[in-house]
Amino acid sequence: LKGGPAISRQALEALEETLVRADMGAPTARAIIHEVEESAKKDTTHKVHLANHLRKAILGKLESVQTPFALPKPGIILLVGVNGAGKTTTTGKLAARFAGEGRKVLLAAGDTFRAAAEEQLTEWAQRAKVEFIRGAHGAAPSAVVFDALQSGLAHGADCLLVDTAGRLHNRSNLMEELRKIVRVAEKAAPGVHQEKWLVLDANTGQNAMNQAREFNKEVGLTGLVLTKIDGTAKGGIVVALAGELGLPVRFLGVGEQMDDLVPFDPGLFVEALVP
Amino acid sequence: NLTDRIQKVFKNLRGQGKITEANIEETLKEVRLALLEADVNVETTKLFLEKIKVKALGKEVALSLSPGQVMIKIVHEELIQLLTPKDKTANKLKFAPAPPTLILLAGLQGTGKTTTAAKLAAWLKKDGRKPGLVAADLVRPAAIEQLATLGKEIGVPVFRPENGEKALDVCTRAVKTALQNDCNILILDTAGRLQIDEEMMNEIAEIQKKLKPTNIMLVVDAMTGQNAVQVAQAFHARLPLTGLVLTKADGDARGGAIFSITSVTGVPIQFVGVSEKMDGLEAFYPDRMASRILG
Ligand SMILES: Nc1nc2c(ncn2[C@@H]2O[C@H](COP(=O)(O)OP(=O)(O)OP(=O)(O)O)[C@@H](O)[C@H]2O)c(=O)[nH]1
Ligand SMILES: Nc1nc2c(ncn2[C@@H]2O[C@H](COP(=O)(O)OP(=O)(O)OP(=O)(O)O)[C@@H](O)[C@H]2O)c(=O)[nH]1
Ligand SMILES: [Mg+2]
């Protein structure tokens, strides 16, 4: 990927295609390539390496939204997102991570709907060796979350992780249910810092934009978790999301085991995107 | 939407006229953007646009239509054609000459296999057949529990692993004892797996080799992006896929990935998941899918 005194149109188009193929979306890819072209033109070095300019442009987008993350004591994290994204598994991995940092963790089973949802999270609580609160299957999720947070805080939990049911963002009744869960969490834990993370499957294409916009509109997202990046999907959509919604990626899911969660590193991510 | 965008391209032409190289380039750009936005694979999009160009060049535009409308029609019809299998029976489940008929479900993690397995069982039961479910996911926590719960909900027996059985073992035992358990069709629910996971791909390839299921379906999430084709090709190389199931189509994802998969592999789309409920499974309609992809 080397340019020259004249930046090859073909080279730029090939790069743009790589970005689209990485699920960055045509508009974001176009904007980034335009930026690459501009910065490459200004490059007075003997040999212009387009790939370097490209990495720099993408890194710039990601770093501009990457605020440092530290969960206050006490702190709540709500995991939300569409069906099958990896919320329950991520909740379990986060529990293990925070427990390993010496936090007093509570897992709350906010999914009271899906078959064996509570059993799945129970298994994770056992693996991570953390406190776990669930309600009756089919009970109102907001009621379970309220009780779990109140009880958890009363018993000294300083890291409360709330798993919620998968829901499609175009289902207004389900989004209303989520708004209620968030309101109720605020009631149960007034003044306690609340993170709301959208769990996004790296295999997701442009629909991730709709997901993020809608979930953000409904509950105000504070971050993203990108899962299944151990597969061949590149997750380039997070670059588009950084630009449009300013959302930082907090963690990457890199497998199905308890330890398969890594803090997001923009530099490493860009290296994987543009090797 | 695409119709408006294409109409704009042609707004300076009127009624009778020909579609030329010049005005078609602009239209193809718009169609390309629409397809990429819909998650159609980059390569599939290229091939599709080439087909459209050939079909559109030199096309006479009748007085009653605008050139834009003619273009839309060409794109829409081509998409429908590519979504429609040549063989009219390709979109149906096949039944084995001797029971039990087997349906093997495969796919990436979280695509909707377990839910689809139960929906298929409910569908078949309603159709007067005797389905059984086989819980062959020994990886995911509470996966067996999940399928057992759904089986109970729809009144279909579930074969669960016993005495340290692996995935192949429980499937084999289910096949051997299907008839005595009053099942003439078995749906094998498997663990989600990455197509690059050698061990897991070997596991499912072995199930296919030993039990030779009549139906092998790749379960694909409607919101899948550009990675879809690469994944599907890898699965198709290890398992001779007979059908695709598109899940979560009740969302607002355009579903271009399933079009890419079917056009590249030739595997027909057989069912569409439209809700989390047990009756949320529909047949596949090419024209509806074409409209959805074009937005
Ligand atoms: N390879 C891989 N698989 C993952 C990852 N995260 C989750 N999974 C798998 O994805 C599947 C779905 O994960 P869940 O945690 O059940 O997803 P969910 O969002 O809670 O699903 P619903 O509650 O049904 O909406 C499971 O098979 C997980 O093991 C990851 O980072 N990598
Ligand atoms: N809205 C909607 N949700 C669906 C559909 N199909 C499955 N789901 C949901 O998607 C999530 C994942 O479904 P599963 O059946 O657990 O997926 P899976 O492929 O078996 O997952 P793994 O076994 O972990 O690979 C669950 O929350 C399901 O209820 C569908 O057609 N529409
Ligand atoms: Mg879950």
Ligand SMILES: [Mg+2]
């Ligand atoms: Mg499953």
